[in-house]
Amino acid sequence: MKILVCISNVPDTTTKIRFTDDDTRFDTASVQWIINPWDELALTRALELKEGSGGSIEKVTVVNVGPKESEPTIRKALAIGADDAVRIDAEPLDAHVVAGELAGHIRNNPYDIVLCGIDSSDYNGSLVGGMLAELLDLPSVSSVSKLNIENDEITINREIDGGSEILSTETPFVAIVQKGIALEPRIPSMRGIMMARKKPLNVVEAAGAEPLTEFVRFELPPPKAACKMVDEENIRELVALLHNEAKVL
Amino acid sequence: MSVIVFVENWDGKFKKLSFELISYARQIADKSGSRVIALSIGTVEDDELHKLGNYGADKILKVEDERLNSLINKAYASVITQAAEKESSDTVLFSHNATGKALAPRVAVRLKAGAVTGVTEIPSSLDPFEVKKKVFTNKAFANVRVRSVKNVLTLFQNSVEIKETENNAEIEAFDAEIRDQDFKTRVLEVNKITGKVLLTDAEIVVSGGRGMKGPEKWQPLEDLAAELGAAIACSRPVSDEGWRPHEEHVGQTGKIIAPNLYFALGISGAIQHLGGVSSSKYIVAVNTDKDAPIFEAADYGIVGDVHKILPELTGEIKKMKDA
Structure with a gap:
């Protein structure tokens, strides 16, 4: 069995967000880059599954769609324990490009399980996993908070509003994972x-997937008004403010 | 032309977010002079379906089939795409919740439509189609242009007003083709927690951080939540240390929420935490450290120990309600 983990190269989650070129581009100056947090959890789970498989999972591969600049992040995934890596040499302009490039690669190099994070912390698309599954005509399970394999049987926990479900699935499939995995x-x-x-970090030529969306302009939220401080001896005042001023109680 | 809305149901009932979706679709349809079609999958009584008309649906398509009683992404995406094609829809709208995120990308691929997720406003332009969405986990917005003819959107919760209109909606049973090969995943078991206010539905959320000082010290927070009918949440360190279940974690890598009122109790307010909660209409912070970053994001703040303040706060709220 082979597992593929799709990873995004994203700004560190503590990055101060700034834009440049008339707010048309994210300012990457002095940004630290990391593996997208959900993808990192997916990789961790893939490695745990491989280690517990008694050899039935032969390999965990990571793949990234991105320019050469994303290689340090890919190397980090290898350092965490992935066996090999693929970089598809394309600018990840939108989810359609990323999913299209991934699908092109996977068609020629099939995997039994493909793991994607549920979201990327930069453009918050939550799209790549589902698009990839559709392009490959594979089943997908989203909001996956647990994934187990026993005797080649796959069991998945999916979080739902106010609870969880246990699912089984045939392979190959795409699991879109979140916290808990x-x-x-x-x-x-x-x-x-x-x-x-x-x-090995194999660089693969892009297939030329086209974007269907483009970022025209970015903006920062308006600055927040100063916090009204209430004395700890005067809790009644806070309740009155919430009732009369904010009108939320 | 039409705007088609996938309206999820919860045990046969709709929620506030269902009506937000219809209201949003109505505004797009009014701009473009097209119709709003609501698509319901699963068993929902006609009385409940008719409610969608109150918010601007012109027609309600219903698909009832036992095989669709649980969410199977591939089968649902196929049914939604068939409905969008039948109704010549230019826009397909979902909620930006777990179900919407699971289905929107699949439907977008099938329709060759550009997808924009987490939209917060009515499109600023329909030709070219341009709409605003959240990026960098609530830290910024982006205006996104769609290059394809069709578009698929997911609407961020609590970002549009619900508007009631005259109801002329008709209900039509839609006989979609449902293929057995789309059911390669099967739901074996459903475990629902009952009697708790869901984080994703709650108007008020009460959230605890490390300042709560230990998992055995959550009772005062639970009392406040019970008094307010609020959902309970926590910060990342609290869920990482196993004080609370990870389902309660709000923040960048946990749940992103947008209630009317958020209580941050003993939470310092790391940037990742703020990303998950800064869409709340009002934030109240209680922390012993007057320089904690949470006070920069909060509307109201108290410097002090949560364990001293919580029982008093619950008491004062009760008094106000009784008055």
Whole structure:
């Protein structure tokens, strides 16, 4: 069995968001780049499954659609423990491009399980996993908070409003994962970092998927008014403010 | 031409967000001079379906089939696409919730439509189609232009007003083709938590952080939530340390919420936390550290110990309600 984990290269989640070129472009100056947090959890779970599989999962591959600049993030995924990596050399202009490029690669290199994070912390599309499944005509399960494999049988927990469901699925399939899939993302060890340098990172030419959307202009939310402070001895005042001023109680 | 809205039901009932969707679709349809079609999948009584007409649906398509009693992405996407094609829809609208996120991308691919998720406003222009959405987890907005003829949107909850209109909606049973090969995933078991206010529905959310000082100290927070009919949430460290279940984690990697009122109790307000809650209409913060970043995001703040303040707050709210 082979698992593919799709990873996005995103700004660190503490990044101060700024735009440039008349607010038409995200300002990448002095930005630290990371593996998209949900993708990192997906990779962690894929490695746990491989380690517990007694050899039936032979390989965990990571794939990224992006320019050369995303390679440090891909190397980090290798350092965490992925066996090999693929970079599809294209600008990830929108979800349609990313999913289209991924689908092109997977058609020629089939995997049993494809894992995608439920969202990316930059453009918040929540689209790539579902689009990819549709392009490949595969089943998809979204909001996956647990994924187990026993004797090649797949069991999935899907979070729903006010509860959860347990599902089974045939392979191949796409799992779109969220918090809970792994407890904490795995951190690369020193040995992992050394080994990552020798692991294969194959660069693949883009198939030329076209974007269907474009970002025209960005804007920051209006600044927030100052916080009204209430004395801790005067809780009644807070309740009155919420009732009379904010009218939310 | 039409705008088609997928309206999810919960045990045969619609929610506020269903009516938000119809109201939003009505505004697009009025701009473009087209019709609003609501599509319901699953068992919903006609009385309930008719409610959609109150918010501007011109026609309600219903698809009832036992196989569609649980959400199977591929089968649902196929039915929605068939309905959109039958109604010549230019826009397909979903909620930006778990179901919408599961289905919108699949339908977009089938219709060769550009997809914009988490939209917060009525499109500023229909030709070219341009609409505003949230990006960088509530830290910014982007105006997105769709290059394709059709578009698929997911609407961020609590971002448009619900408007009632005259109701002339007709209900039509839609006989979609449902293919067995779309059911390669099967739901084996459903576990529902009953008697709790859901985070995604709640008008008020009461949330605890590390300042609560331990998992055994949540009772005062639960008392406040019970008094307010609020949902309970927590910060990431609290769920990571297992004090509370991860379903309650709100923030960048947890749930993104937009209630009318959010209580941040003993939460310092890391940027990742604020991303998940800053769409709340009002934020109340209680923290011992007067310099905690949560006070920069809050509307009302108290510097002090949550355990001293919580029982008093619950008491004062009760008094106000009784008065």
